[in-house]
Amino acid sequence: xxxxxxxxxxxxxxxxxxxxxxxxxxxxxxxxxxxxxxxxxxxxxxxxxxxxxxxxxxxxxxxxxxxxxxxxxxxxxxxxxxxxxxxxxxxxxxxxxxxxxxxxxxxxxxxxxxxxxxxxxxxxxxxxxxxxxxxxxxxxxxxxxxxxxxxxxxxxxxxxxxxxxxxxxxxxxxxxxxxxxxxxxxxxxxxxxxxxxxxxxxxxxxxxxxxxxxxxxxxxxxxxxxxxxxxxxxxxxxxxxxxxxxxxxxxxxxxxxxxxxxxxxxxxxxxxxxxxxxxxxxxxxxxxxxxxxxxxxxxxxxxxxxxxxxxxxxxxxxxxxxxxxxxxxx
Amino acid sequence: xxxxxxxxxxxxxxxxxxxxxxxxxxxxxxxxxxxxxxxxxxxxxxxxxxxxxxxxxxxxxxxxxxxxxxxxxxxxxxxxxxxxxxxxxxxxxxxxxxxxxxxxxxxxxxxxxxxxxxxxxxxxxxxxxxxxxxxxxxxxxxxxxxxxxxxxxxxxxxxxxxxxxxxxxxxxxxxxxxxxxxxxxxxxxxxxxxxxxxxxxxxxxxxxxxxxxxxxxxxxxxxxxxxxxxxxxxxxxxxxxxxxxxxxxxxxxxxxxxxxxxxxxxxxxxxxxxxxxxxxxxxxxxxxxxxxxxxxxxxxxxxxxxxxxxxxxxxxxxxxxxxxxxxxxxxxxxxxxxxxxxxxxxxxxxxxxxxxxxxxxxxxxx
Numbered sequence: 001x002x003x004x005x006x007x008x009x010x011x012x013x014x015x016x017x018x019x020x021x022x023x024x025x026x027x028x029x030x031x032x033x034x035x036x037x038x039x040x041x042x043x044x045x046x047x048x049x050x051x052x053x054x055x056x057x058x059x060x061x062x063x064x065x066x067x068x069x070x071x072x073x074x075x076x077x078x079x080x081x082x083x084x085x086x087x088x089x090x091x092x093x094x095x096x097x098x099x100x101x102x103x104x105x106x107x108x109x110x111x112x113x114x115x116x117x118x119x120x121x122x123x124x125x126x127x128x129x130x131x132x133x134x135x136x137x138x139x140x141x142x143x144x145x146x147x148x149x150x151x152x153x154x155x156x157x158x159x160x161x162x163x164x165x166x167x168x169x170x171x172x173x174x175x176x177x178x179x180x181x182x183x184x185x186x187x188x189x190x191x192x193x194x195x196x197x198x199x200x201x202x203x204x205x206x207x208x209x210x211x212x213x214x215x216x217x218x219x220x221x222x223x224x225x226x227x228x229x230x231x232x233x234x235x236x237x238x239x240x241x242x243x244x245x246x247x248x249x250x251x252x253x254x255x256x257x258x259x260x261x262x263x264x265x266x267x268x269x270x271x272x273x274x275x276x277x278x279x280x281x282x283x284x285x286x287x288x289x290x291x292x293x294x295x296x297x298x299x300x301x302x303x304x305x306x307x308x309x310x311x312x313x314x315x316x317x318x319x320x321x322x323x324x325x326x327x328x329x330x
Numbered sequence: 331x332x333x334x335x336x337x338x339x340x341x342x343x344x345x346x347x348x349x350x351x352x353x354x355x356x357x358x359x360x361x362x363x364x365x366x367x368x369x370x371x372x373x374x375x376x377x378x379x380x381x382x383x384x385x386x387x388x389x390x391x392x393x394x395x396x397x398x399x400x401x402x403x404x405x406x407x408x409x410x411x412x413x414x415x416x417x418x419x420x421x422x423x424x425x426x427x428x429x430x431x432x433x434x435x436x437x438x439x440x441x442x443x444x445x446x447x448x449x450x451x452x453x454x455x456x457x458x459x460x461x462x463x464x465x466x467x468x469x470x471x472x473x474x475x476x477x478x479x480x481x482x483x484x485x486x487x488x489x490x491x492x493x494x495x496x497x498x499x500x501x502x503x504x505x506x507x508x509x510x511x512x513x514x515x516x517x518x519x520x521x522x523x524x525x526x527x528x529x530x531x532x533x534x535x536x537x538x539x540x541x542x543x544x545x546x547x548x549x550x551x552x553x554x555x556x557x558x559x560x561x562x563x564x565x566x567x568x569x570x571x572x573x574x575x576x577x578x579x580x581x582x583x584x585x586x587x588x589x590x591x592x593x594x595x596x597x598x599x600x601x602x603x604x605x606x607x608x609x610x611x612x613x614x615x616x617x618x619x620x621x622x623x624x625x626x627x628x629x630x631x632x633x634x635x636x637x638x639x640x641x642x643x644x645x646x647x648x649x650x651x652x653x654x655x656x657x658x659x660x661x662x663x664x665x666x667x668x669x670x671x672x673x674x675x676x677x678x679x680x681x682x683x684x685x686x687x688x689x690x691x692x693x694x695x696x
Binding site for chain 2 (some may be wrong): 227229
């Protein structure tokens, strides 16, 4: 059940105290073939090796926009320019202005977003919609995936294939049909229920495939054994399969949650009432034709990502699967 | 406890050839029946039909006198031990063993008592709070056994329970299973491809090949009195030597040996002669009237107290189990002898045993 730990030969190259986690593997990766002459020299060489430089550059590309958002949020201003450059700025000053650092740090954007704007309300809306989507999506996809994995019935192959095909079309394609169905036919426009239904059902194909793949790996003998012990199908599903599939359910649930949490287009079309907006829709109004409150926008964006980050942290231990270790030999 | 009766039972998947064409077998109450055969012979299918995990295509299957063809597994009152243990990985050993009782709404105190008793019997008392992932293979298999035991079922089914264990543990667990059966006397059906397990555990053994029942009997009956070449070649390690021989009417001969026999007049031209490796002895130690056999040593496998000597003459091969340490080199010619009464003869076409073949007085030599 032990995961292979990092006792690879690579590690032995780094004598003495070692950097931890990703840094270690980064350094280890970079210095794989470097001859060893003292630790300091080695690390220096690592830093200047082309692999390290490449990785650093790639990381920078990813992080740079985020740094801008953070700086904007904490700048206390609404303007996109963090530094006021004089007319005749030197090249050095211009380059310095590329570094996203506000002139002064300040929490006013956050407090304003939370108190002066209906941001908390939108956050609440998003939370209700996303959690309900996760719940509904998971319960539908778990049962469907279990059936697809374990039972043989007419239309099984085709059903799975249809699910896959539905993923091949861009989501925007469904915009008009969904509007017609949800708003005009069902009359669920401008309501949480409409959004929840649409989100959980559009997330379904992916969730079903994901869970089915995991259910397939659970040994069938476990269920046969339970069957012989007198358990019903439902009991097997709830007391054996679902607990065993926790890692997959966690990942799938996270996916469903984020689908609903981050979705913008459908929500912006379905929701008319400002008090029912979800966060992504609300954020848009900070930056529009009539307003350019970039500071609020940035602060709001950071606040929006906090629940998702928390969720990731909470589910982290499930994301490392391996719960079924020890069920059967091998 | 219960008897199990197969009456013309067959199993077929889709339109393919039947996995089990037609099986008539009766397993007595309290008996330890071993189903043995090469892989793919249908023995696991037979077991799973008893469990109710496979449907019966045709025929009738009785457990304890009741027709169970359409009875779901949970109503058959049987417990099964799987090859890969099939423990519930998210439950502790205690919960694993208690699961079946909880499902059947056994009172809590009763569950506690029965699980503790079974754990004591199997030496699992210290492991009750562990999860299967923290146990060794042997411990897992004992938990699986315990889980079956606490239910106190009518029938135990074992599906190759020892094949995932290493050799030493296997011997130990084999003894454990045998002891449990003697203690509780529950009807047991045990599937294995290992004839040593079959010989040591079974009250009776049923040998299957391609879904057909080859022979049923006690281990010694099968070993000493095989009905056909399959059973002869399957039981015993190393298995019985089977050599094609020519029927002269008054005896048989082949490149290795020549043997005078009575009662061959009405038998086919080509026969198969069977001779167990342990029946071959060095010619020097044998009574003078025993037929001799001359062959070239191909390979010697030394097992310490004895040696398995692979012999060849022409295209024919034999294995002899010889005692002692006398030096033998591949390539040298060896003279051996055997008791003519220990020879088995089979019809080369139908593979069936030819009985009532006698050795004439003063039998002869090559």
